Amino acid sequence: MAVVAPERRAWGATALLNVTHIDAPAPPGAAAGDLLVFVVNAGDPSATTVTAPGGVTEVMGRNAFGTRIGYIFATECTGPSQVVRFELSDPTPVHVATMAIRTTSDPAALTVGTIWERSGSSNQIKAPAVTVTEPGALVLGVLFEASNASEKETDVAWSGLDRWFFSRQTAGPETVAVHYVDNAAAGLTSEVNATYLNASSIGMGVQLIIPAAPGGATPPPSAAYAMISGQQHNALRIGGKTSDAPTVYAVARPVGGGAPVTTPPVVPAPSGWVSVKVTGLDAGRTYDVDLVSTGQVLATARGETFGLSPEPFKVVTGSCQANNSDPAVFDQMATDGAAFFHHQGDLHYRDTQDESTWRAGVDIAFSTPRMRSFIAGTPVYYRWDNHDWGGSVTYRDSPIGAIAPPAIRELFGNDFPHSKALYQSWTHRGIRFVDTDQWTLRDQAVTTPETDNLTGKSMWGAEQRAWFFQTLLDSTEPLIVWFSSFPLYSNLIGGGRWGNYRHEVSIIQAFFDEHPEIRSRLVAVGGDSHSVCADDGGNAMWGIPSLNASPFSQAGGLTSGVWNIANLDVDDSRGYYSRLSFDYTATDVEFTWEAVQDDGTVMADWTNAYPIDWSDEAPPFPDLTPEVTVWNGTTEREARITVWDGAAEVTVAAVESAP
Ligand SMILES: [Fe+2]
Numbered sequence: 001m002a003v004v005a006p007e008r009r010a011w012g013a014t015a016l017l018n019v020t021h022i023d024a025p026a027p028p029g030a031a032a033g034d035l036l037v038f039v040v041n042a043g044d045p046s047a048t049t050v051t052a053p054g055g056v057t058e059v060m061g062r063n064a065f066g067t068r069i070g071y072i073f074a075t076e077c078t079g080p081s082q083v084v085r086f087e088l089s090d091p092t093p094v095h096v097a098t099m100a101i102r103t104t105s106d107p108a109a110l111t112v113g114t115i116w117e118r119s120g121s122s123n124q125i126k127a128p129a130v131t132v133t134e135p136g137a138l139v140l141g142v143l144f145e146a147s148n149a150s151e152k153e154t155d156v157a158w159s160g161l162d163r164w165f166f167s168r169q170t171a172g173p174e175t176v177a178v179h180y181v182d183n184a185a186a187g188l189t190s191e192v193n194a195t196y197l198n199a200s201s202i203g204m205g206v207q208l209i210i211p212a213a214p215g216g217a218t219p220p221p222s223a224a225y226a227m228i229s230g231q232q233h234n235a236l237r238i239g240g241k242t243s244d245a246p247t248v249y250a251v252a253r254p255v256g257g258g259a260p261v262t263t264p265p266v267v268p269a270p271s272g273w274v275s276v277k278v279t280g281l282d283a284g285r286t287y288d289v290d291l292v293s294t295g296q297v298l299a300t301a302r303g304e305t306f307g308l309s310p311e312p313f314k315v316v317t318g319s320c321q322a323n324n325s326d327p328a329v330f331d332q333m334a335t336d337g338a339a340f341f342h343h344q345g346d347l348h349y350r351d352t353q354d355e356s357t358w359r360a361g362v363d364i365a366f367s368t369p370r371m372r373s374f375i376a377g378t379p380v381y382y383r384w385d386n387h388d389w390g391g392s393v394t395y396r397d398s399p400i401g402a403i404a405p406p407a408i409r410e411l412f413g414n415d416f417p418h419s420k421a422l423y424q425s426w427t428h429r430g431i432r433f434v435d436t437d438q439w440t441l442r443d444q445a446v447t448t449p450e451t452d453n454l455t456g457k458s459m460w461g462a463e464q465r466a467w468f469f470q471t472l473l474d475s476t477e478p479l480i481v482w483f484s485s486f487p488l489y490s491n492l493i494g495g496g497r498w499g500n501y502r503h504e505v506s507i508i509q510a511f512f513d514e515h516p517e518i519r520s521r522l523v524a525v526g527g528d529s530h531s532v533c534a535d536d537g538g539n540a541m542w543g544i545p546s547l548n549a550s551p552f553s554q555a556g557g558l559t560s561g562v563w564n565i566a567n568l569d570v571d572d573s574r575g576y577y578s579r580l581s582f583d584y585t586a587t588d589v590e591f592t593w594e595a596v597q598d599d600g601t602v603m604a605d606w607t608n609a610y611p612i613d614w615s616d617e618a619p620p621f622p623d624l625t626p627e628v629t630v631w632n633g634t635t636e637r638e639a640r641i642t643v644w645d646g647a648a649e650v651t652v653a654a655v656e657s658a659p
Pocket residue numbers: 319320321346387528529530551554
């Protein structure tokens with residue numbers, strides 16, 4: 001097995017003036033098991049010392065250079081939210097540059113070479129070459145400098161090793177620059193030489209060796225996040241982002257006990273994204289599903305298979321999550337115990353058609369602490385909107401159309417009825433859900449000359465539109481919830497929304513005019529507008545109730561058009577979502593929509609009852625949860641038949657008749 005070289009993953013920096021302690025967070029993108037390396041550059045007013053907390057290794061001890069001191073520390077990262085506090089013996093400016101490196105190397109295995117220092121009136125700083133004994137090491141050339149506040153990366157010329165980053169002071173009068181050689185050959189590295197335009201009179205440099213993984217070991221497999229998706233009545237998927245996992249499999253363990261179901265192994269995509277489908281499960285039952293690689297559980301996610309019996313349940317949905325945010329709204333949504341969560345797009349605001357940037361946006365959104373925790377306990381549906389698809393001017397033939405559709409299937413599986421678009425439909429406990437895709441198949445929205453009334457112009461594509469109509473025609477459920485993404489604006493706004501596709505709007509209008517029995521059973525729940533806006537169908541397009549609450553984390557504003565339930569300009573600093581509740585009585589299903597703020601406050605709500613005609617169909621049958629049960633006409637009873645096999649009690653048969 002080949003030696004795996006340590007890999008540079010991420011860096012970040014913190015600087016403060018005149019403090020006696022400084023908190024250095026793990027840089028965004030760091031993961032548990034990474035090596036964190038801290039370069040501390042501080043003032044030296046009075047034989048100042050820097051002390052690290054327990055468990056943090058001092059790799060390079062105090063080194064004074066002129067009026068400054070430098071240290072290097074390292075520790076194993078415990079997780080992305082880790083913060084390490086360094087104490088200073090005197091109030092002084094301090095700058096900590098933190099690097100995350102994926103490696104199995106122990107902090108104690110790091111070594112530094114000869115330390116170079118300069119005082120005097122030159123602006124040259126160097127880090128002397130070091131000798132690498134084991135090939136495959138990562139070598140970092142670290143330059144410490146006391147400079148003036150206008151120092152910029154472009155003011156610094158260097159040679160010797162490639163530059164990883166130049167961290168300019170934001171408060172303290174220090175900079176830290178780091179150079180590197182990946183997968184170093186055995187032998188002497190190059191010296192780093194740098195010329196600072198605005199340097200003051202002192203500086204220091206040293207090279208640091210992070211050895212190749214010991215004994216040729218590979219890093220252990222890990223998962224940055226995992227979630228249940230693709231719920232069916234007898235199947236679940238677990239999807240996630242893995243690293244260093246050659247194969248993974250899933251184990252679904254029924255909550256409350258029962259036999260686990262294990263899948264064959266599958267190979268994650270080169271990106272690390274994977275979706276494992278577990279089949280042969282019971283309807284309406286909750287499972288803890290482990291994602292496993294090389295015998296290690298990488299992550300566990302909980303979710304329920306879809307149920308057949310008409311019992312109460314909840315659904316949560318919304319949209320619009322700013323880059324690098326981890327909004328509190330996910331903690332609130334986790335308390336609802338929803339059957340599933342539908343993220344209706346703007347998972348990130350990268351507006352990019354570059355594949356690696358787009359994938360990074362997805363990974364950062366799902367792996368931030370609150371969302372990662374929320375999706376580990378609530379199954380996820382996801383369909384993009386403009387910002388996480390490629391930007392508002394993109395359409396069917398844009399570059400993102402070749403990138404995002406196959407990529408997202410690595411993470412969510414490929415049970416969609418279309419090969420590229422994300423539209424789909426499912427039922428849970430007697431309610432029909434329909435999700436439409438507004439971006440993957442669209443014609444260009446905004447054109448010169450304007451084409452808003454052009455015959456044949458389509459947002460959905462003819463195939464999706466036919467599927468939508470047929471799905472509604474085939475639906476026998478008393479209530480159909482359509483995840484519409486856009487609010488159904490009474491004033492038919494453009495900007496990529498339905499106002500740019502007026503011929504298609506008229507086709508949909510004709511369908512609902514012909515089928516009032518469908519319209520009366522349909523509600524549209526969306527987001528996108530960064531506001532709470534709701535209408536009972538009196539004003540909304542097509543006469544359909546349109547119920548919308550967003551954003552998770554974005555600036556908001558009042559929505560245009562007429563809304564007869566609510567139209568609220570929400571607080572820019574808070575998050576909002578829709579909570580849908582379904583409650584059965586003997587004669588109807590009562591549907592409640594609530595717009596919920598991230599502290600649990602209900603900002604708006606609407607309730608409507610949908611009659612059920614049981615005579616049309618078989619009476620509801622319960623979801624039998626244990627492996628062996630009987631239904632006696634009123635209640636479900638456990639009725640296990642077991643034998644003693646000499647070592648354990650073993651269930652051998654089901655009971656076929658009611659007692
Ligand atoms: Fe948005």
